[in-house]
Amino acid sequence: MHYTNTGAPQPYGEGEKQALLNGLLNGSIKTLEPTYDPNTGYHYPAAEALVGDAAKVQSILNKLTEEEVLEAKLFDKVIYCPNCGSASISFRYCCPFCKSFNIKKSSLIEHVRCGYMDLEENFQKDNKLICPKCREELQREDVDYRKAGMWCACNDCGKSFDIPVPEHYCTRCHTTSNFEQATIKDVFTYTLSKKAKEKLSSNMYLVAPLQELLSREGFKVETPAYLTGKSGAKHNFNLAAHKKNPDKLVVVDMAMSDAGEVAEQPVIALFAKTFDVSPSQAFLLAVPKLSDNAKKLAELYNIQAIEASSQEQATAALKQKIK
Numbered sequence: 001m002h003y004t005n006t007g008a009p010q011p012y013g014e015g016e017k018q019a020l021l022n023g024l025l026n027g028s029i030k031t032l033e034p035t036y037d038p039n040t041g042y043h044y045p046a047a048e049a050l051v052g053d054a055a056k057v058q059s060i061l062n063k064l065t066e067e068e069v070l071e072a073k074l075f076d077k078v079i080y081c082p083n084c085g086s087a088s089i090s091f092r093y094c095c096p097f098c099k100s101f102n103i104k105k106s107s108l109i110e111h112v113r114c115g116y117m118d119l120e121e122n123f124q125k126d127n128k129l130i131c132p133k134c135r136e137e138l139q140r141e142d143v144d145y146r147k148a149g150m151w152c153a154c155n156d157c158g159k160s161f162d163i164p165v166p167e168h169y170c171t172r173c174h175t176t177s178n179f180e181q182a183t184i185k186d187v188f189t190y191t192l193s194k195k196a197k198e199k200l201s202s203n204m205y206l207v208a209p210l211q212e213l214l215s216r217e218g219f220k221v222e223t224p225a226y227l228t229g230k231s232g233a234k235h236n237f238n239l240a241a242h243k244k245n246p247d248k249l250v251v252v253d254m255a256m257s258d259a260g261e262v263a264e265q266p267v268i269a270l271f272a273k274t275f276d277v278s279p280s281q282a283f284l285l286a287v288p289k290l291s292d293n294a295k296k297l298a299e300l301y302n303i304q305a306i307e308a309s310s311q312e313q314a315t316a317a318l319k320q321k322i323k
C-alpha cells in the first residue's frame with residue numbers, strides 16, 4: 001500500500017533528480033501534468049517513467065521548485081482521509097443538527113400571484129405544478145412563480161434547514177472527516193522556470209559536470225569561453241579547457257534538439273570556429289543525439305560527437321574520449 005502523496009518525502013539520488021530534469025531540459029516533457037488516480041490522488045506518470053521510482057517523484061519536484069528550476073502552478077487541491085491517507089473521498093451533505101447524511105433536498109417555490117411558498121413536491125400534481133393554496137396551475141418560471149432557494153429535511157431527526165454541513169467520507173476505510181480534520185494538499189503542474197531556461201541557454205546544466213571533470217583532469221576551464229583565432233577573430237565556445245605539459249586545448253559546444261536529433265548546423269558552426277582556433281580536440285555535445293548526416297559531417301571535420309541525454313552519459317563519454 002503506497003500513498004505517495006501523503007507519505008513522508010522519499011530520499012532520492014542525484015541521478016534520479018537529473019533524469020527527471022533532463023526530461024524537461026531535452027523537451028520530452030514540456031509541462032508536467034498530474035494524472036488522477038482514485039486511490040492515491042494525483043501523480044505524475046511521465047516523471048515516474050524517468051525517475052523509475054514513483055515514491056521519489058514528489059520530493060524531487062519539491063526540491064527543483066525550491067531551487068527555482070521548476071515553476072509550480074496550482075492545478076487542484078486534493079482531500080485525503082486523515083485516517084488512512086486515501087484520496088478516495090466522497091463528499092456528503094449532512095444535517096447540521098444530528099449530522100446524518102440521510103437528508104432530502106427540495107426546492108422552495110413561491111407562487112407570485114398569491115404569495116404562497118412551499119416545497120416543490122407540494123406543488124406537484126399529475127406532472128403539473130398546482131398551487132396548493134389557490135389551486136391555479138403554475139405556468140412559467142420567473143413569470144408567475146419563482147424558485148426561492150433550497151430547503152432540506154433530515155430523514156433521521158426530522159428537522160429542516162436550508163444549509164447542510166459538508167462531510168468527507170473515505171470509501172476505503174469508511175472514516176468520516178470534516179474540513180478541519182482533512183488533509184488537503186495542493187497539486188501542481190510543473191514547467192521549467194524562466195531562470196532555468198536562461199541558464200539552459202548558456203547550457204549550464206550539462207556543461208557544469210564536464211567542467212568539473214576537466215578540472216579534475218588538470219585542465220583550466222572556462223565556460224563560456226571566448227578564444228581568439230589565427231584570423232584575429234574571437235570565437236565563443238560553451239566550454240574551453242587548457243592544460244600545459246603537454247600543451248592541450250579542448251573545446252566543447254553543446255547542441256540540443258526538441259525534435260529528437262541535432263542536425264548539421266551546430267557541427268558546421270563548430271568546425272568554422274575550430275578551423276580558426278585549432279584546438280587539440282573539439283567536442284560537440286549533442287542532446288539527445290546527432291542525426292546521421294550530422295554524424296558523418298562531424299567525422300569529416302574531425303569533431304568528436306558526444307551523444308547524451310543525461311549528465312552521467314555526457315561525463316562518461318567525455319572522460320573516455322579525452323584520454
Ligand SMILES: [Zn+2]
Binds near residue numbers: 083173
Ligand atoms: Zn480512509
Ligand SMILES: [Zn+2]
Binds near residue numbers: 096154155
Ligand atoms: Zn438530523
Ligand SMILES: [Zn+2]
Binds near residue numbers: 116132135
Ligand atoms: Zn397560489
